[in-house]
Amino acid sequence: MKESSKHNENILEVRDLKTYFNVGEGKVVKAVEGVNFSLKRSKILGIIGESGSGKSVTSRSIMRIVDQPGYIAGGEIIFEGQNLLEIPEREMEKIRGQKISLIFQNPTTSFNPFMTMEQHLKEVYLTHKKGATKSEARKRALEVLEMVGIHNGAEILKKYPCEFSAGFRQRVFIAMSMILEPDLLIADEPTTSLGITLQAEIMEALCEAQRKTGISIIIITHDFGVVSQFSDSLFVMYAGKCVESSPKKDLLLKPKHPYTIGLIRSVPLLEERKSKRLKSIPGFPPNMAEEQIGCSFSPRCEFAREKCFKDTPELKKVGEEHFCACHYPVDYNVEDDTKLEG
């Protein structure tokens, strides 16, 4: 394994990651089936996909905390030159929280109700930084709270999580995940349970923190608006596989994969729209327990041809850093929506 230098271009490379769940009676749900992507240093990658597409499972696999009965069946996760799937558990525990940290979706349940905020923040610091003193930990905690826009930190520390609103708790959680200056932050649907202004506040705090510390972020969401406004490059997942990935502007303007096109067309817009109805994608997402033959989007795809139903498309390069897993990529432009009005 080549020893890459610190300023290696990609901080994280995921190659052919496979995570399966055996759900009894021999049935295996292939939640993540061969996912490939890489993340450049201090850049933001947005993973978008509907529920059941395997995006959360991908994030848990990177941190190696897949819930039972899931297991990582194959592939490599190269993080700063080191394959995370091969190192022992003790080493992995040092990386979690110190090098990579995870933000959960529901702030109301991700805090220990019996511990004060101070105990939460200090515990992470003291667990990883052996020999650090309590006052040092407290100083760092106040520093991090300041960074996410909480100025009355001292008064906050004494209180319990149940005394704060959901938005405030999510802010403290972000601060907690930045306390050891990790290199990678994974945010799994950080704002789904919050309202519009709270969501904007949290995303603003995340941007601030990213600008100040140069940390690279993977944000996972099903909200197209949030991910297109926040990230540098996008990565669309469907039924456990990557269907398209490219820099943000390229994907939003000229998507190639029929599923991405369908998604973008079915997102309601703030601006005036000609026809009242949205062009929705017919049918329902596939049942992950059954074996997927051919392209898993073929049953719902309007461009599907005979080849699509037989063999699974590979991820092909269709543009500058633009990859698409489709036999017949569509060249479509958001501006002239009429092209497909047909």
Added chain:
Amino acid sequence: MEENNIIISCNNVKKYYPIRDGIFNRIKDWKHIVDGLSFKLEQGKTLALVGESGCGKSVLLRLILGLENVTEGEIYFKGKSVYDLSEMQRLTMKSEIGMIFQDTLAALHPRMSIMESLKEPLLLNGMKDRKQMEKVIIDTLECVGMAPDFLNRYPHQLSGGQLQRIAIARALIIDPQVILADEPISALDVSLQAQVINMLIDLQESRNLSILLVAHDLAVVRQIASDIMIMYLGTIVESGKSSDIYKNAKHPYTKVLLKAAPSISKGINNEPFHLDLKVGDTPNPENPPKGCSFCTKCMEATERCLLERPEPKEVSPRHFVSCLYV
């Protein structure tokens, strides 16, 4: 705007919850959940109530449905006040309102199969013979795009999208004139959302339904609603036709909402997330500000805003804004 095609109208509706304390639970203070609300819903139109959690929009629906009593003000259904209806009239009113709840799984009885849940509204409306009931149920399922083979399954065995359609079917099965929907789409994925939005629009046109929709996603509201009301902390800050609201929003809170709402076009031209709101927690309903409800968070708030409660001013036809500086 003749009087008779107004389905539901409220004037100056208030709802306070008591805060009890002390050994004998004496009422210490009042929580202003809905603080003086007036609006009209016309036949065949869709009115959207937009606001963030805690602004009292779901409570307003419960008041209209009679699940809770109003502390002050009246609610009229087809011109007659809801509270002095006779028993018979109340029953007929109930058969004309359909309700779609936010948490579709919790709105269906966990141990009743889908068939039984759909039969309940028909039984309660006096339909007796089984054949007819089954026919009505299957027709309604058709128009929400569901095959009848789900009928003897239990709610927890269905996916989010399917539950949503069953909830809409149950609301439609008694052929109501008004549909009240509490965030029917926010829990769904993007592709399913589009399917449900299209369905609601088709149903509205085919059955001349009027829909009172509660939502917090401005883009979805733009798609469905003809009239919009923006709520903040139990009061209406701005109301009007959807084109007026989106094109020239006047109230600071509406502007903040429009700016904060994420969208693909903002993504394309790289607009950052930026909120011009005062930092700090939103005021809680326990001690609402005396003056304008938005004064503690509004950037342009002045001394006057803190004391004087603004009245809705008509800025343009049917476009009302409650702000002192408009």
Added chain:
Amino acid sequence: MKKSVKYICENKVFSIGIFIVSISVFIAIFAPWIVPYNPADAVPKIRMLHPFRDASHILGADYLGRDMLSRIIYGIRISLLISVASVLLSMAVGGIIGLLCGLNYPGPFDTVLMRITDIQIGFPFIVVAIIALSLVEATIPSVIIVLSLATWPAYARNVRSSTMSQKETDYVAAARIMGAKNGRIAFRYIGRNLLPTILPTVSLDIAGTMISESLLSYINLGLNPPIISLGNIMADGASYISTEWWLTGVPGVVILLIVLGFNFIGDNLQRKVDPLLNK
């Protein structure tokens, strides 16, 4: 039916429970026909016979020479009858009271009744039983009522909390919107949800009541001699404990097995009965 049989076999412990309980119910129903000897007639020759020694008296004989197996068969019949009856009684009484309290939750009716259950919990069961059984002569109905005194508050609390939490749910609100009256909501909606939550505790309570019933007879407060209950048999053998331990041992093991069967069912009944749980 085919599917549930496969489902039950998967869970060994549950099937053992079903097996034990069905045997004891079979014995309880057909006791008079399957009993080898008349449990009352004493044969002095075989006094204190050790079990499994003599083929004709498999479980031996007690200090008066009465056949132990037939006495135990009758004992099971009485104990099971009393326990099941008293649990059903306390389920009915507790259920109704719990439902009414839950429905008028902030009202006076609820606070008064809940205080009664608090007071009830204040008295240890033994003291209540002793006082009650000295008040009224110990017949089968009176023992059933006394035994159900101990378990009805638990049912009342259980049903009340479930009713209170269900009152605020959306499906009850939806029913009310559609015009359902209070009576219909109470039984057709809330009642229907109570069964799966109560049923598992029924089985565990039957086990508990069998123990209390045999305890009453053990301190010869319960049913007097003409009626044979497992507790009586054990009480008779108590004084010979150091020499002929099996006089108390054998009935004790029988009680233990039956109660174990009920406990096995109780623990797993929740998963089997509730449609909510099978995916």
Added chain:
Amino acid sequence: MFTISLKRILQGALVIVCVTFISFMLLRIIPGDPARTMAPNATEEQLQEIRNQMGVNETKLVQFQKYISDLFDGNLGYSYFNNDSVSHLIIKSIPKTMLLVINSLVFSLAAGILLGVIAAMNSKSALDDIISGFAILMQSTPNYFLATILIMIFGVKLKMFPVMGYKGYSSTILPSLMIALPITAAVIKNIRSSLMEGYGQDFIKAAHARGIHSYRVLTRYGLRSALISLLNLIGNQMAVLVGGIFVAEWIFSYPGLGLETLNALFRRDYLMTQGAILVISSFFIIVTMIIDLSYTYLDPRLRKS
């Protein structure tokens, strides 16, 4: 927080008063004449004279009033059978029963938590089945049958512990073991299920994702919430504990408060039974109240609401 505890204390006091009143009335209703059991072969006038002395002849309410006024100046009345003041008798027998209570609580908590944690830790292995099997077995054995087994093994066969009466500390072992085993079973089940449920909760996964060592996650997060639910369980197990004390003292004829109560009850010694019931049930209610209050105090969500 203060108002909650005040309300709870008032409620407790009310229950104790009701218990006293009900037991007072009940005792007077049940058949059987204390004077006759006192002096079986006395003539009618002598019985009448004893009854006057006992004050049994006035109406029940007057007796209750007199009892309450005595109660306030700490005198629980006079027991004619053991011709000693009731309060003195009770105070003499309380320490022995307290010994039983403490022994069984300590044993059941220690063994219960230990076995519960072990069962939760390796939940898929045979060890978990053995421990759960032991728990179900202990809960299904009638306690007096358990006593007979203990007597057989430890008393008669191995002669390790005394079986009857009170001969020093060693004779508390068997009775407290008999009381403790069913409670241990309940503690094992409670700890095991709350730990295994606890593992699935979000905040434990979040702690794990922060790289906090799995052992520390168990003790700092899992056990803490399990202990709080354990407190709630102990409150419910009080009834089993008190029931166990009566049976243990009866079978092992262990001279504690339970045995005194049962004897007094059978002898219709009103005042002694009354005093004993008052002490036992108020102890039991106060302990349940303390557990409720500590339960609300320990859980910040309840304390802060």
